[in-house]
Amino acid sequence: MDPTFLKQQLLMNIILMGAMLLGALATVMLRQLVKAAIALAFTSVVLCVVMFKLNAPWAAVFELSVCAGLITVVFISAVSLVKPATEEERAAHIRFKTRRYFLLPLVLLLVGVGLSYVTGQPLPLPAAEPAGTELRSLLWGPRALDLLGQVLVLLAGVWGVVMLFKEEK
Amino acid sequence: MPSLLVILPLLAVLLLNLPLNFLRRLALPAALLLALYQAAFALGVLPACCAGCPTQERWFLNALDPLTSVLLLAIAIVAFVSVFVLRATAGEERREFNMLNLVFLAVAGMNGLVLVRDLFSLYVFLELASIASFILIAAHREMGGLEGAFKYLVMSALATMMMLASIALLLALSGSTSFGAVAEALQAHARHGYVLTALGLFLGGLLIKSGVMPFHGWLPDAYSAAPAAVSTLLAGIVTKVTGVYALIRLVLDVFGFTPATQQLLLIFGAISVVAGALAALGQSDMKRMLAYSSISQVGYILLGLATGTGLGIAAAVFHLFNHAIFKTLLFVNAAAVEKQTGTRDMNQLGGLAQKMPITGVTSLLAMFSTAGVPPLAGFWSKLLIIAALWLSGFHGYALLGIGASLLTLAYFLSLQRRVFFGLVRAGCENVREAGWALTLPSLLLAAILVGVGLALPWLIGTFLLPVKGF
Numbered sequence: 001m002d003p004t005f006l007k008q009q010l011l012m013n014i015i016l017m018g019a020m021l022l023g024a025l026a027t028v029m030l031r032q033l034v035k036a037a038i039a040l041a042f043t044s045v046v047l048c049v050v051m052f053k054l055n056a057p058w059a060a061v062f063e064l065s066v067c068a069g070l071i072t073v074v075f076i077s078a079v080s081l082v083k084p085a086t087e088e089e090r091a092a093h094i095r096f097k098t099r100r101y102f103l104l105p106l107v108l109l110l111v112g113v114g115l116s117y118v119t120g121q122p123l124p125l126p127a128a129e130p131a132g133t134e135l136r137s138l139l140w141g142p143r144a145l146d147l148l149g150q151v152l153v154l155l156a157g158v159w160g161v162v163m164l165f166k167e168e169k
Numbered sequence: 170m171p172s173l174l175v176i177l178p179l180l181a182v183l184l185l186n187l188p189l190n191f192l193r194r195l196a197l198p199a200a201l202l203l204a205l206y207q208a209a210f211a212l213g214v215l216p217a218c219c220a221g222c223p224t225q226e227r228w229f230l231n232a233l234d235p236l237t238s239v240l241l242l243a244i245a246i247v248a249f250v251s252v253f254v255l256r257a258t259a260g261e262e263r264r265e266f267n268m269l270n271l272v273f274l275a276v277a278g279m280n281g282l283v284l285v286r287d288l289f290s291l292y293v294f295l296e297l298a299s300i301a302s303f304i305l306i307a308a309h310r311e312m313g314g315l316e317g318a319f320k321y322l323v324m325s326a327l328a329t330m331m332m333l334a335s336i337a338l339l340l341a342l343s344g345s346t347s348f349g350a351v352a353e354a355l356q357a358h359a360r361h362g363y364v365l366t367a368l369g370l371f372l373g374g375l376l377i378k379s380g381v382m383p384f385h386g387w388l389p390d391a392y393s394a395a396p397a398a399v400s401t402l403l404a405g406i407v408t409k410v411t412g413v414y415a416l417i418r419l420v421l422d423v424f425g426f427t428p429a430t431q432q433l434l435l436i437f438g439a440i441s442v443v444a445g446a447l448a449a450l451g452q453s454d455m456k457r458m459l460a461y462s463s464i465s466q467v468g469y470i471l472l473g474l475a476t477g478t479g480l481g482i483a484a485a486v487f488h489l490f491n492h493a494i495f496k497t498l499l500f501v502n503a504a505a506v507e508k509q510t511g512t513r514d515m516n517q518l519g520g521l522a523q524k525m526p527i528t529g530v531t532s533l534l535a536m537f538s539t540a541g542v543p544p545l546a547g548f549w550s551k552l553l554i555i556a557a558l559w560l561s562g563f564h565g566y567a568l569l570g571i572g573a574s575l576l577t578l579a580y581f582l583s584l585q586r587r588v589f590f591g592l593v594r595a596g597c598e599n600v601r602e603a604g605w606a607l608t609l610p611s612l613l614l615a616a617i618l619v620g621v622g623l624a625l626p627w628l629i630g631t632f633l634l635p636v637k638g639f
Contacts, residue, residue: 115366149281149293152179153300156274160304163267 016053020046021105029101031090171233171284174207174241178277182270196269197256203273204249207280211242215632232286235635236421236486240283240414243493246617247405248276250497250610254504255398257606268308268398275301275402279410286422288336288346292329295378295411299325302407306395317394320387324377331374338367352423359427368424372433375419379412381441381471385464392460393513397504400456404463405497409489413470417485426477434475439569441468446576450583455503455513458584459496462539465573466492472570473554476561483633484553491538491546491621498535498614502528505603505611506588510596515584520593524600529589531611536581538618541574546621553633 023043030036044063051060181199185192215238251272259265278298285291303325307318340346342363343354358364380388392404424430445465452458470492473485505528506521507513522529538547551574558567593600602608621628 143289145281145285145287145290146293148175148179149278149290149297152175152274152277152281153293153297155179155182156271156278156297156300156304159267159270159274160300163271163304163308164310 012053016046016050020050021108025101025104029098031094171210174210174280174284175277177203177206178273178280182273185266185270193262193266196266197252200252200269200272201249203276204245204252207245207276208242208249211238211245214238215242218635232284235632236414236418237283239486239490239632240410241280243490244276244279244283244406244410246614247402247493247497248272250501250614251398251402251405253606253610254401254501257604258397258504258508264308268305268396271301271305271308272398272402275305275407279406282410283414283418286348288339288348288351288423290346291415292332292336295332295415296329298407298411299329299378302399302403305399306391306403308399309396311394313390313394314396317387317390317392321391324384324387328374328377331370331377335367335370335374338363338370342367348422352425355424368430371419371424372416372430375412375416376437377412378408379416379467379471380408380464381412381437381467382444382464383440385441385445388464389457389460392463393454393456397500397507401497401500401504404459404500405493408463409467409493413467413489416471417474417482417489420474421482431475431477434471435563435566438468438471438475439566441465442472442570442573443468443576446573446580449580450576452580453515455506455515455584455588456500458515458580459499459503462499462577462580463492463496465577466496466539468573469551469554469570472563472566473557475566476557476563478557478561479634480553481557481561484550484557487633488547488550488554491550491618494614494617494621495535495538495547498531498611498618499539501607501611501614502532502535505607508607509600509603515587518588518594518597519591520589521597521600522589523593524597525589525602527602527608527611531615532589533585534615534618536585538622540578540581542578544622544625546618546625549622549625 020043023039023046026039027036027043030039048060048063051057051063181196181203185196185199214233215235218233218235218238252269255265255268255272259268275298278294278296278301281294282291282298285294299321303318303322306321307314336346339351339354342358342361343350345351355364355368377384388408392400395403420426420430420434441464443465445461445463445468449458449461449465452461466488470485470488473481473488475481503513505525506518509525510518510521512518534545538545541548541551543549551570555567555570558564558570
């Protein structure tokens with residue numbers, strides 16, 4: 001393969017991974033829930049691009065749709081129950097989070113480098129489900145059980161919202 | 170049909186939530202009926218599974234074997250008992266109904282987990298059981314429960330992240346996530362770096378889920394802070410299925426016994442057996458003591474599994490079943506004591522055996538069974554584990570298991586002395602036996618412990634040893 005193309009791909013992957021890491025960090029670091037939700041959405045979008053690049057379009061579509069579904073419901077419920085923090089609380093929170101998480105990107109980087117040494121030569125990736133595959137046959141055929149499981153997981157999530165938030169009102 | 174064990178709880182949740190008021194009152198009988206149906210189903214298929222008859226293809230969940238049947242039975246018994254405890258302790262009718270819905274979902278998750286033979290499906294059902302448990306722990310919205318649920322959530326998230334990463338690597342290796350395909354690929358690339366990383370990540374995730382030491386940080390808080398019915402369900406079966414069963418199943422069917430896996434199980438098993446028992450000795454909260462006791466007992470299961478022999482694996486599965494029964498019984502009794510006295514602090518209790526005779530006697534039976542006193546069920550499973558260790562040449566670990574049994578007896582005698590024996594403490598004079606919703610399950614579980622113990626000569630050849638022949 002063309003070395004320039006490979007370099008571009010590598011650069012693109014590094015940019016995507018960096019963006020995803022920044023989005024994830026912002027999600028846990030930001031004090032305001034709405035901003036944190038936006039940061040998470042950004043992370044999801046970048047993850048979607050990664051999935052498309054890995055030739056997994058259905059997975060990418062599900063990532064977006066599920067994140068925009070159940071998680072949004074949970075966030076809206078949570079945001080409706082909280083009161084804004086005072087300036088003092090906000091400053092204390094930022095100090096606490098910075099102290100706790102500032103080493104995280106470095107740790108992740110070291111783990112990644114370490115794993116690349118441990119795992120050795122890469123294995124060839126198996127062919128992904130082609131984009132043209134009928135979605136119905138995939139969901140109701142090989143992954144029917146997972147679909148049922150995910151319906152149950154969503155139901156449990158909705159029940160969590162009902163129990164932990166709705167009763168309060 | 171095994172698929173019904175996942176579909177019926179889902180249907181129950183959907184039907185019971187139709188906008189008809191009388192349906193809410195049917196939730197409790199429906200939960201009990203489902204548990205009874207599941208117990209009858211498991212008992213019905215167990216003899217055929219143990220006799221080695223291949224089960225027929227049934228829709229998408231067709232994987233029945235002795236291990237699955239035993240776990241389905243344990244899930245049914247613990248769920249049945251938890252519903253009784255929920256009735257006795259939930260308080261408001263609305264809260265009871267909401268919690269029952271989550272119990273249905275948790276049971277569906279556990280049933281799915283034991284019935285699937287695919288890594289990703291296993292992950293999905295494991296998540297279902299875990300998510301339902303997080304919410305159940307926090308159901309009363311008290312600070313302790315929320316803290317326990319949050320710790321469990323964070324540690325579980327770490328565990329599932331490791332398992333997902335491992336599944337991704339295994340998928341890259343084998344092109345499939347079915348147990349059979351992954352096992353074949355692992356054999357073909359046994360020494361590849363990817364394989365070792367994937368195995369390490371998956372086993373690490375399962376050890377966190379099992380709550381073995383030193384990954385146990387979440388477990389005492391989750392068990393002790395959860396509402397009584399949830400503690401019973403969580404300690405009795407949820408962590409056993411999501412952690413220990415998954416570990417046994419994957420080691421047997423997918424990963425295989427390598428010397429490294431064996432050493433890993435032996436080391437973590439031994440640490441948990443001893444450190445769990447020592448930590449239990451220092452507790453004054455009744456439920457926290459039981460939580461540390463669980464860690465210690467899970468260590469025994471790992472030691473049995475680590476032998477890799479038929480006897481050791483059968484003993485591990487037997488102890489898993491016994492642990493589900495006696496630990497559920499102990500948590501039911503803790504719920505009865507807390508309900509009647511308003512405290513779990515053992516230093517404020519005393520002489521309750523006079524006031525709560527059924528709770529006192531059943532608690533003593535459960536304690537003896539946990540400590541390994543003959544002829545109760547727990548004695549036989551511990552004996553078989555120690556015998557398997559000795560016969561496999563792990564003499565040091567066998568002696569350690571015997572020594573830790575004495576520690577178990579020590580902390581449980583301390584519990585009995587402080588809570589049930591001696592003079593009645595001031596403030597406990599007017600305490601009475603808890604209602605039928607707590608005494609009936611206690612008697613049922615105690616009867617199982619005694620019955621299984623006495624029936625061992627028949628059980629060992631019929632049900633226990635065939636467990637290894639998946």
